[in-house]
Structures are given as structure tokens and as C-alpha cells.
Amino acid sequence: MIDLRSDTITRPTEEMRKAAYEAEVGDDVYGEDPTVRRLEEKAAEMLGKEAALFVTSGTQGNQIAVLTHCRPGNEILLEADSHIFYYESGAVAALAGVQTRTIKGENGAMNPDDVLAAIRAEDQHFPETGLICIENTHNRAGGAIVPVSNMRDIYQHAQSHHIPVHVDGARLFNAAAAANCSIQEFTQYCDTVQICLSKGLGAPVGSILAGSEEFIKRARKWRKRLGGGLRQVGIIAAPGLVALTKMTERLSEDHENARFLAEALGEVDGLIITNSVDTNIVVLEVCGLGCSADKFVAALKEKGVLAVTFGPTQVRLTTHYDVSRAELEKAVEAIIEVREEIKK
Ligand SMILES: *Cc1c(COP(=O)(O)O)cnc(C)c1O
Numbered sequence: 001m002i003d004l005r006s007d008t009i010t011r012p013t014e015e016m017r018k019a020a021y022e023a024e025v026g027d028d029v030y031g032e033d034p035t036v037r038r039l040e041e042k043a044a045e046m047l048g049k050e051a052a053l054f055v056t057s058g059t060q061g062n063q064i065a066v067l068t069h070c071r072p073g074n075e076i077l078l079e080a081d082s083h084i085f086y087y088e089s090g091a092v093a094a095l096a097g098v099q100t101r102t103i104k105g106e107n108g109a110m111n112p113d114d115v116l117a118a119i120r121a122e123d124q125h126f127p128e129t130g131l132i133c134i135e136n137t138h139n140r141a142g143g144a145i146v147p148v149s150n151m152r153d154i155y156q157h158a159q160s161h162h163i164p165v166h167v168d169g170a171r172l173f174n175a176a177a178a179a180n181c182s183i184q185e186f187t188q189y190c191d192t193v194q195i196c197l198s199k200g201l202g203a204p205v206g207s208i209l210a211g212s213e214e215f216i217k218r219a220r221k222w223r224k225r226l227g228g229g230l231r232q233v234g235i236i237a238a239p240g241l242v243a244l245t246k247m248t249e250r251l252s253e254d255h256e257n258a259r260f261l262a263e264a265l266g267e268v269d270g271l272i273i274t275n276s277v278d279t280n281i282v283v284l285e286v287c288g289l290g291c292s293a294d295k296f297v298a299a300l301k302e303k304g305v306l307a308v309t310f311g312p313t314q315v316r317l318t319t320h321y322d323v324s325r326a327e328l329e330k331a332v333e334a335i336i337e338v339r340e341e342i343k344k
Contacts, residue, residue, distance in 0.1 A: 028229070135169075251279075
């Protein structure tokens with residue numbers, strides 16, 4: 001099977017497995033796991049923040065951020081198709097007790113003027129705006145990079161109203177690799193950031209939440225409340241450290257592979273690439289074939305290629321280190337064959 005469903009399917013490298021085996025461990029709830037401490041210190045340094053916290057997943061990192069920044073009854077501003085709004089099972093309502101105010105962005109980027117206009121004034125009728133969330137890269141916008149200048153403008157508005165900014169940076173290292181800049185170019189314009197180690201970076205599990213010392217201290221308590229205080233967690237932090245230090249450089253290969261896919265498929269009659277292919281995601285519109293995304297994905301599976309539906313007639317293909325250029329060439333052939341069969 002050529003698996004293009006997600007970059008989450010990447011399996012740990014040899015080096016990660018070895019690091020897990022050899023990891024020095026201790027009870028992390030007592031603050032005694034040297035490996036997780038090293039991971040948190042390294043992550044904070046790379047992200048340009050005072051402190052960092054190792055959390056079980058991207059969703060947990062985002063939820064802890066909302067819980068730590070907000071109080072029940074607050075309103076949070078976020079992009080209309082953002083992961084926190086679209087894909088986290090309503091957790092911000094269920095856990096943090098906040099209401100969401102969504103802002104439709106362009107290519108995943110909210111217009112800073114729209115964000116400014118949505119910030120609540122002081123009035124007893126209104127909820128307080130507790131947090132602004134930015135997603136970068138933006139998943140449902142097809143891995144689009146939210147430009148540094150956009151983040152800067154939103155952050156300036158936020159700061160002038162004393163509202164914190166959280167970045168759901170599940171794939172922020174992809175943005176940095178594709179924009180050919182340091183990740184700190186982006187993180188300088190937020191208070192907190194969540195990074196997934198388990199997507200393109202290939203770790204088996206885990207995310208990082210970074211911010212100020214004071215924030216991370218309170219976030220650590222929320223992690224404990226949520227049952228995320230783990231014990232000899234160095235076993236999984238060790239591969240995370242390999243992900244962070246060895247895997248960020250190669251992300252541009254995934255981006256080149258995505259462009260290869262997009263170029264090859266863009267020429268196929270009846271298929272349209274609907275995203276800008278900034279990073280490792282290609283979104284295919286299949287309505288030109290008169291079929292649903294479900295049918296297309298099922299037919300593709302028969303040919304040994306896995307993809308996911310991304311809308312009624314949209315299919316998402318994601319590149320990652322566990323799929324080679326040769327496999328992508330085969331995937332293109334399979335997609336062309338499926339197109340032919342459906343056309344008949
Ligand atoms: C995958 C993803 C998450 C959540 O990560 P999990 O580890 O799957 O919980 C959050 N935000 C974005 C943008 C993502 O793509």
C-alpha cells in the first residue's frame with residue numbers, strides 16, 4: 001500500500017527506536033525524567049520561548065492552551081476551518097467552556113482587520129475575547145502557509161487589546177522549511193505554540209506546547225487534570241528529541257514530492273488541484289469526473305493507494321518520509337487508471 005492519507009502514519013526511524021530503547025528515564029510527574037526535560041528545553045530553545053511542555057497529542061496541546069489562557073464564558077477567535085474548531089470534537093466547549101467566533105480566512109489566513117473587528121468591547125452583554133488562535137500551516141487550506149506578516153499584524157492587534165495569541169503549529173516546521181526561514185520568524189508573533197512531533201517529523205507520539213515560564217507552569221497543571229501527567233515518559237520523549245533535532249531539515253523533500261504530485265496530476269483531464277501546494281498536502285477536486293470523493297478514494301484503494309476524503313468531491317494526498325518518489329510515480333499511474341475507469 002502507498003499510504004498518502006496523512007503524515008501521521010510515518011513510523012519511527014531506526015534512530016528513534018534506538019533512542020527509545022536507550023532512554024534515561026525517571027518519574028516525570030516528579031520532574032525526574034531527564035530525557036523529557038532535555039526535550040522540553042530543546043523545544044523551548046528552538047521555538048524561542050521560555051519553557052515547553054511535552055503533551056500526548058496536538059489536540060491535547062491545543063486544549064491545554066485554551067484551558068490555560070481562558071476562563072469559562074470567554075470567546076475565542078479562530079479561523080472558520082481551523083482544526084481546533086473543525087476537528088477537535090467540540091473540546092473547547094466541552095472542556096474550557098468557551099464559545100467560538102469563527103472568521104473566514106483566505107488560504108487559511110484571517111484578515112487582521114476582521115480579527116480586530118471581532119475583538120469584543122467592554123460591555124456587560126458581551127463575552128470577553130479570551131484568545132486568538134492562528135493555524136499554521138493550515139490543514140483544511142491544504143497545508144497553506146500563513147505568512148509571517150499576517151501573524152505579525154494579528155499579534156499587534158492582539159497585544160494592543162491584551163489578548164493572547166496561540167498558534168496551532170501542528171505543521172509549523174513545514175511552514176518554516178518551505179519559507180526557508182527559522183521557525184522563530186513565526187513564533188515571535190505568538191504567546192504560545194503547539195507543535196506536532198508525530199506528523200512529518202515522524203515521532204511515534206507527542207506534541208510540544210511552548211510559552212512563558214509562568215504559562216507553562218499553569219499548563220502543566222491542566223495537563224495533570226486531563227490525565228496527561230505521564231511517568232517514565234523518556235521512552236517516548238527520546239524519539240521526539242530525534243524528531244525535533246534530526247527531522248526538520250528534510251521536510252522540504254516532502255514539499256518537493258507534493259509539487260511533483262501536483263504537477264503530474266494537474267495535467268490530468270477532469271482533475272483539478274485546488275490548493276496552492278505550499279507544503280506537503282495536495283487537494284484534488286474530482287467533481288469533473290462526476291463522482292464523489294468516497295467513490296474515488298475506494299477505487300484508489302483497490303489500486304493500492306490510500307488517500308482521504310476532504311469534502312464531498314475533494315480528496316487529500318499528503319506526502320511524508322515513508323513514501324518515496326518511485327512510489328509517488330506509481331500513485332500517479334494509479335490515479336490516472338482510476339480516472340479512466342470512472343470516466344467509462
Ligand atoms: C493533526 C493536527 C492537530 C492535532 O494533532 P493530534 O496529535 O492528531 O491530536 C492539530 N492541529 C492541526 C492543524 C493538525 O493538523
